[in-house]
Amino acid sequence: MNVTEAHVRRATDREGIHCCEVEVRTDDPAAPELLAFFGPSRDNDFDMLAVVNNDANREVDWYDNNLHQAFSDVSISLFQTSTMKTDWGRRETFKEQVLSYPGVRADIARLLDR
Template sequence: MGAIQDAKFVQLAERGDVKYADIEVRLSGHETPLLASFAWNGGDPQLASVYRKEASRELDWYDNSLHSAYVDLTAELFDNGRGELGIGSRDDFAAEVLSHPNVRRELGELGRS
């Protein structure tokens, strides 16, 4: 596949009673980063959602409801099974994100703590 240029762990967040590992993903040939959110409780992370990150420091330094800083692309990207933007299937994309050295190291450290 090879569409992922870079991936980095952003945060571990709790939404409801589920922990999510949020990972920023930069695709080759695309300027706008994606945010891949994986449901994760120390075991195998499961891809929950993929968002296009449209946050702007000029607009989003406070809670700005004038626009959507994160647009959910999950259905658009994976419902046909092919994957858009050259990222392959949902499983292929998730595996490539999780195998990125930066992500694997960060999640490994979180799993030990």
């Protein structure tokens, strides 16, 4: 899976952690649109806290209602191997592709006051 587009949507809180929500488009037909949440990390970069599947239909759900089943957490299943373990290399590659997309890292830093 390769990131084809990414942009920061907003700063938010997820499970009590102040973070940024990043809308991500990929070339993977099984996961074409995702939301990735990034928060501060100890190494002065950003940790990917969660990835959720974005199945919201903009024509029907134009007001961005994130309280329904269109947003399901795929953080584990997206990077899981056939032996049910996390493929950390794939996960880190995805994370770096998102953060390296033009403007994303700077926008997260600005919104998280870093």
